Amino acid sequence: MEIIVKNKLKLIKWLSLDHVFILQHVQANQLITSLHYRELMDMTGKDRVVIKLLDIIIGNGENVCRNFLNLLKNDDVNELYPELREWTKTVDTKETATTTRQPGIKVNSNISASDGSVVYSPIITGASLGSIEMNMTLAPLSLTRSDQKPGRECEHRTIQDYEKFLKENTSLLVQRVKNIDPVIDDLDLHVESVANVRAKPTDQNKMRELLTYVNCESIAKDLFNALCKHEKHLMNELLSSY
Structure with missing residues (x-):
């Protein structure tokens, strides 16, 4: 996250050369939601689009920022941005942050899903946690996916x-x-x-x-x-x- 913030002006300059191209890659790698993608595609002004994109990436946390930087290192992505390609060679995206874990914490979680949403069970590894309680409620489907978006086929x-x-x-x-x-x-x-x-x-x-x-x-x-x-x-x- 810090790398993106410190180099934000450079990234805006480089990615604005073809903002639509980078949006396709970001969407393909699921770094932004479909809602954000549509919002960005509807915006005018390529600089404003890139600024908004970077703000979304930064706001999504350290892992998304790291994945975004790794994406920029991909030759298929940075082929249109020569200066960006050279810069990414100097960027270290290895995870260095560590998390302090406190054992014996009881975790309570309420999870719900409705209208075709799917709940996946979380996998927790490398942590010393106390008991975990999850109350999961599945609401009946009111509409199928195809009913929700008619005519999208x-x-x-x-x-x-x-x-x-x-x-x-x-x-x-x-x-x-x-x-x-x-x-x-x-x-x-x-x-x-x-x-x-x-x-x-x-x-x-x-x-x-x-x-x-x-x-x-x-x-x-x-x-x-x-x-x-x-x-x-x-x-x-x-x-x-x-």
Whole structure:
């Protein structure tokens, strides 16, 4: 946390070069909530977006800050930020903080879940604790997940700007699309373009190359529909926060 605070001005300068790109990676690594992601995507002014993002990261505590710094060390993330890449080489993100544990403390916890929420049992290790009591209450489901967000299934979803959607989700699509060949088969691309895409050695490279041929709304819509068909789970996830 302290590293981010001390270097906040530098991080704002570097990450503002392409704030949408870093947002995709932060969301993909679940460092921010879907609500925060939508809020940041709706903001204007790239500097303001990055400032808000850093404030959210800092506010989420030491572990999230450490994970964020580790994310910045990833070559796929810092490839667009040369100065950031050099800086991250000097940053030590190893956990050095220690926690003083007091044995014999009785912990009481009330946990509840409703409307499709899921409760997972916590795992406590490396601590000398007294007895732990947890009262868990599960409320009946009033709605299923699909009922809560009608019309979010990508096959039945239309959006105003398909090119914008693909651009804003480029990083996630490149990282996570695995069924790339059937997606290509469903597109009406020039033979040479298809050959160039298929010639790439990895799915990530193929997807990145494929996105370079999205130069009009009709192609973007065709690609969107093909992804909905062959990458349904991923597309529904992206649409849920769009």
